[in-house]
Every structure is written in structure tokens, then in C-alpha cells.
Amino acid sequence: MNQLHNAFTLFMSLLVEAMPFLLLGVLFSSLLLLFVDERQLLAKLPRHPLLGAFIGSSIGFLFPVCECGNVPVARRLLMQGVPSSVAIGFLLAAPTVNPIVIWSTWSAFRDRPEMVVLRVVFSLAIATIIGWVFSAQEDLKPILQPSVVRAIPKAAPKREKAAIASDSPLLQSGTFLLGEPGKPMRLDTATLPPVESATAAPPKGWMGKLPLKYPIDARRWRLFVDNTMAELRELGGVLVLGSAIAAIVQVAVPREIILSLGQGPVTSILAMLVLATVVSICSTVDAFFALSFASTFTTGSLLAFLVFGPMIDLKAIGLMLWIFKPKPIAYILILAAQLTFFLTLAYNLKIA
Template identity: 40%
Template sequence: MVLPALLLELSAPALSIPARLVTAWAVFQGLLLEALPFLLLGVSIAALARWLAPGGQWLQRLPRHPLLGPLTGAALGFALPACECGNVPVARRLLAGGAPLGTALGFLFAAPVLNPIVLASTWAAFPNQPWLLAARPLGALAVALVLASLLRLLPEAELLVPEVLAERRLSQPLSAVGLLERRSGLVGLPAAPAGLAPPAPAATGGSAARPPLAEVLEHGGREFLDLAALLVLGCAIAALVQTLLPRSWLLAVGRAPTLSILSLMALAVVVSVCSSVDAFLALGFAAQVTPGALLAFLVLGPVVDLKLVGLFGVLLRPRAIALTVAGASLAVLLIGQWVNLLRL
């Protein structure tokens, strides 16, 4: 597990270069082994949804209200026990299937905290701090609402990567998206990946034909390999950064109201630990930092970390990723400051 290695690194003295490389390799393996099962779970859920509901009509019935949509997406996290890595392929399926933008974004950003495994692990790590058990899901929900509202200001063409945008427009009814935007019908279908037939236009009535199971498995396998390659790169960067950066620098200002929040936000981005176990990591330094900093660590990590930035690249354009990082950081900083005002 990566957790013991991280806790050891928090208190370890300066290491030699060979020892740091060994530590980086151990942390990399821990991060990867921790995240891969959830990534596989997310891809499996997305593939199952594509096979059981190929037309995605149920996705288009989800709420489009600016507030109710993200709340509905966040609520879906209670039924899907996946961390932030596993949520990316599911969110991609929601977007490609024509789900309302706010609903899909609410799921992407809030579900990593609002799922049974993460809530149970938070309770197990901090059973004597009931305020934290309520503040973490509420903080995650607030950040998701902020990000969904912020990203909705961008046109879909500037928000989503071309592959997701093309598949999403094929899923939209003609009353919402014209032929030119759908790039189907008279204008022609979008180019299909090598080895696959071009996607069929969305049906204007009735239910779409269920794709063959072999095709769904092939599509899911290819998606898993693509995401796993990005995950490997992100875990490698996270392992190198957190091994080379002395953790004591970030914890040295643990009792300063504002600097403690900023330092724990940076730590959350660097360690990139899965949301299902990050509460146990936070338990190791909870007594050294302010309450707002502790909450900031637990809320920001599942939304923005080094391994997630690469995964977001299969959904969002670089400008949208930059807005996500900036918006989440500002929202978490304000939440942490507010908590410190109340509890210090």
C-alpha cells in the first residue's frame, strides 16, 4: 500500500539519491496499484451502461436545471463506489451519451467523495470529529457546484475534447442539435477510430439497437488501456515530485491560518492519494495543522491532483482544465478560511 510509504516519508530525514529513487519507485507502485482497480471498475460501469442503454435516452432525461442538475450528478456517487480515477470513464460515458452538462460535471467532481467507501473511511479515521464527517461531503458538494457553474459558461466546443463532443452531438435529438453540428446524416458521420465501424446516428424515435457484446468489450478494453497509460504517467510524476519535495516544508506552517491551508492544498495535489484512503493519511498529521487546512486536504485532493490532470485530458480541453484547477483551489481556500474562523 502507498499509505505506509507516505507516512514514513512525512517524518523521514533527508535521503540519498539512490534511496529517494527507491522510495519514488515504491510510492509509484502504491499509487498505481491503488488506483487501477477503481479505474477498471469505472470503465466496466461505463461499458455496461453503453451495452444496456445504447441510445442513452435515460441520460437525456436527467435534470438540466443549473442547481438540480449538479446535485443529481453528485447524488449518483452514492451508488458508485469508485474514487476519482474510476469516475473519469463514467463521466465520459455520461457526456458522450448526451447527459446534461451540469449533471455530468456534478458527478465528475463530487462523486469521488460522495460514495459509501470514502464516507466510511472518513468516519473510520475521524470518529471523534463529527464536524469533519459533515464538512467533507458538504465541501465537496460546494466545490462541484462552483465548478459546474463555472465550466457551463464555456461553449461545449471550448469545453470538451473533439472526440467526446462528436459522440455527444450524435446522441442529441435533432430538435437540440442540427445536422451540421451532429456531423451526421447528410453531412456525414465523424471519422471512427481504426478498426471500428463509424457510430450510427442517434435514433429520433424508439430505442437504439444494442451493440454486440464483443464490440462493447473491445471499446472498453481500448478505453482502459488509454486511461491506464495516462494514469501511469500521472503516478510517475506524483511519485517523483513527492519524493524530491521535502514534506516538512509543507507541514512547517501547519498552525498558520492561511499558510496552513495553502500548504495542505499543495500536499493534496502532490501526494495524489486515492480518496478512499486519504483520510487515513490525513490522520497522521491532523494534530499539526488547522481544521481548515485538514478539510482543504480532504476536499481538494479528490478533485485536483497530479495523476488526475492527465486523466482530465480525455474529457476537457486545456483551458477547461486550467479553469477547474483555479476554481477548485479558490473555492477550497475560501472554505478552509471559513472553517478556521469558526473553529480556531
């Protein structure tokens, strides 16, 4: 009974800690959906796979979201047709490469500033490499969930290698909405009639629920709220499941087993990789958790926890399943784990 109580307490703490950041990510996602013109977004993103992966990893600095909030933003980027290297780079790096996490890491390790620098550098490097690897997958349909594939606007073939054709749907309106039955719907004057047409027949589908007497800007904000609520319901359910699994694992596995492995340059990293996966602490506060192990674990293993945890943990895996099929998630997990292990092991051996 005591273990059950502890598991419930951990579950609630994870959920309360993560939900605000998930909401923040959903808000950014809805802003991209309704207020960002894909034509300008796509025009400014680099087409080179490696450069695109690096830019995608870096723009997390503009979106201060953790590993819960980055998933809906990355999903929206893919729905808007951005290159896979950009979206995956953002997905993996945004939880670490943002001002909030950098500030919290500095607060925890004031006497060890190299921890802050190496955390950002390693995260950027790993996210860029993985995004670059996934850029080889030109057709994303085999690795994406069907709901995401249906929402991606159809563009000209090989648009990442050539200019976008003038008849591309992306050039016919500013943005797309997910209509019924799960197909993209253009948000333009045909979808949002002008105020003067208030006497006309209401549009079909869920758009018809919007009062036509509202100004276009007000109805656009109403759509923003509706989309935010819809995505929060979808991703919130997955977050609840991931938090429950993480809480059960933390209670079932004795922490002493992991702590006993903390002194070896290799075993300490492996232990921290496992701990980062199962503990699932938000990236905005995980530096303080890692600080509690500073006296018993190697510096490289602490870096492994701070770099790998925000990319891959049980909550993040559960949320990624809303974007990708299980096989590509396994590839991302293996690549991230290997790159984190080799980089942090090199650091351990250097300072040994």
C-alpha cells in the same frame, strides 16, 4: 540511488492503489455505453443548470468510484450528450460523495464526526457551483478534446432549452459505439443483426470480428469487454504518467517544508492544498493519511486536503486531459482551489 528507489516504490504503490478503481470506472463507463438507453437517461436528467449540477454531484453516491474511476464515467456521460453541468458535477463530487469514501472517512475520524459531514457538504457545494459555472458554455466543442467531440451524437440545436427533436440521433437507437474512424456508430438491429441472419455477409469494420452465431446478448457482452479493454489502455497510459510525476514530486520536495507551515489558519490550508495535489492519494484511503497530520495541522486544513485532493491532483489532471483541453482544466483547478480555501478558512476562523 536511494531517492530513485523511493520514487519507484511510491510510483508502484500509487499505481497498484489506483488501477482497480480505474478499472471500476471503466466498467461503469462500458455499462453506460452498451446497456443504458440515452433516451431514458436524458429524459430523467433536469435541464435547469443549477439543479442539474447538484443532481450530477449527488449521483456519485450510486457510482462508488475514486478520482481515477470517475473520469471514464464522466467522459461517457459527455459522449452520451448529458448536460455539461451534470457531467462536471459528477466528475468533481463522485470521488468523495460515495458510500465507500464516506465509510473510510468515518473510520478514520470516529471521534470527529463533523469531518465526515463537512467533507460531503463542502464537496457537494464546490462541485455544484463549478458545474453551474460551466453550464454557461452551451457549445462544449471548444473545451473538449477532439476524440470526445467526435463521439458525441449530433442532436437538435439548443436541446438543453427545448424538447429534443424527433429526428435526433439519440431517438433513433438505444446507444452509440465508437466506430471507425472515431465516429459514433448506432448499436441497433442494423449493427447487431439477428441470430437468424447468421448466413448473411458479415458486417464491415471491427464489428465483423464478432461471431454471428452468438446470440445478440452474448455479442453485446463481447462489445462490452472490447470497449472496456480499449478505454483501460487509453486511460491507463495517462494514469501511469500521472503516478510517475506524483512519485517524483513527493521525493524531490522535502515534507518538512510543508509541515512547518501547518499551524497558521491560512498557511496550513495552502500547504494542505499543495500536499493534496502532489501526493495524489486515492480518496478511499486519504482520510487515514490526513489523520496522521491531525496533531500538527488545523482542522480546516485537513478538510481542505480531504475535499480538494479527490477533485484535483496530478493523477486526476492527467486523466482529465483525456476529456478536456488544458485551459478548462486550469479553470476547474482555480475555481476548486479558491472555493475550498474560502470554505475551510471560514471554518478555521469559526473554531479559532
